[in-house]
Amino acid sequence: MSDELAMALVELKRDEVLGTVKEKAERGDDPLKILEECRRGMTIVGDRFQAGEFYLAEMMLAAEIFKGVVEILNPHMDKVRPPKPLGKVVLATLKGDIHDLGKDIVATLLRAQGFEVHDLGVDVLPAVVVDKVKEVNPEFVGFSALITSAFASMKEASELLVESGLRDKCKLMVGGGVTTPTVKEHIGADFQTLDAMEGVSYCLEQVGGK
Numbered sequence: 542m543s544d545e546l547a548m549a550l551v552e553l554k555r556d557e558v559l560g561t562v563k564e565k566a567e568r569g570d571d572p573l574k575i576l577e578e579c580r581r582g583m584t585i586v587g588d589r590f591q592a593g594e595f596y597l598a599e600m601m602l603a604a605e606i607f608k609g610v611v612e613i614l615n616p617h618m619d620k621v622r623p624p625k626p627l628g629k630v631v632l633a634t635l636k637g638d639i640h641d642l643g644k645d646i647v648a649t650l651l652r653a654q655g656f657e658v659h660d661l662g663v664d665v666l667p668a669v670v671v672d673k674v675k676e677v678n679p680e681f682v683g684f685s686a687l688i689t690s691a692f693a694s695m696k697e698a699s700e701l702l703v704e705s706g707l708r709d710k711c712k713l714m715v716g717g718g719v720t721t722p723t724v725k726e727h728i729g730a731d732f733q734t735l736d737a738m739e740g741v742s743y744c745l746e747q748v749g750g751k
């Protein structure tokens with residue numbers, strides 16, 4: 542796998558990244574491979590930010606470019622997606638947390654595998670999750686968390702699902718940098734991961750697809 546795209550993202554070359562992604566996707570390259578290349582670039586950006594080599598503004602610009610990549614790739618996921626949905630997933634980053642790069646990756650990979658994803662976005666109120674679960678009756682609910690202050694909202698959402706009698710009808714997953722098996726227990730979730738692909742494999746196993 543070439544590193545050119547990843548490095549163009551690290552160098553914040555917006556037009557080059559988006560142009561290359563569009564070109565590769567249109568000529569039929571595997572959209573999952575393109576996404577993976579860009580994800581590696583984003584990991585390097587995160588490391589540089591952590592090391593103090595990148596400022597917040599640079600990090601935000603990289604995040605914006607990455608979102609543009611996901612937007613370009615989403616329509617091309619049809620090529621790798623089975624025709625009938627394997628199941629439904631409601632995804633959200635809960636109140637107090639605005640990080641969404643990881644959630645967007647999970648959403649894209651789940652869609653590519655054939656799941657119908659209802660992405661509620663970021664800073665989502667627990668009651669909004671419950672309303673969506675009532676409306677679409679998903680097999681899976683997934684919370685993404687990058688900031689510890691969102692744990693309280695995740696727990697509240699989980700408790701609201703129990704109170705509404707919806708919790709037994711779906712599997713609850715948590716993922717994102719600050720989640721651990723202890724967080725999973727605290728929230729009362731069924732599954733926790735720091736890897737989007739592991740989350741997708743879990744969903745596939747549960748619906749008997751793998």
Ligand code: B12
Nearest residue numbers: 638639640641642643683685688689716717718735737740
């Ligand atoms: C990028 C980033 C930002 C970007 C976010 C852009 C965006 N649109 O998301 C910006 C610059 C806006 C930002 C803002 C802030 N950030 Co910030 N940010 C980061 C950073 C550098 C990287 C996070 C990231 O995107 N990682 C890459 C993604 C792909 O990884 P991931 O989310 O873990 O996802 C993977 C898996 O976990 C999994 N996954 C994720 N979700 C889910 C869900 C399910 C269901 C499943 C199955 C799997 C799954 O799939 C993904 C791919 O494998 C981290 C530090 C770090 N290195 O982690 C800090 C960090 C998360 N931020 C932090 C903080 C404090 C903030 C701010 C408060 C401001 C600040 N002082 O920096 C604000 C947040 C305001 C708020 N209320 O949320 C702290 C959180 C500390 C804590 N423990 O609570 C961190 C850890 C930095 C630090 N060490 O202080 N941030």
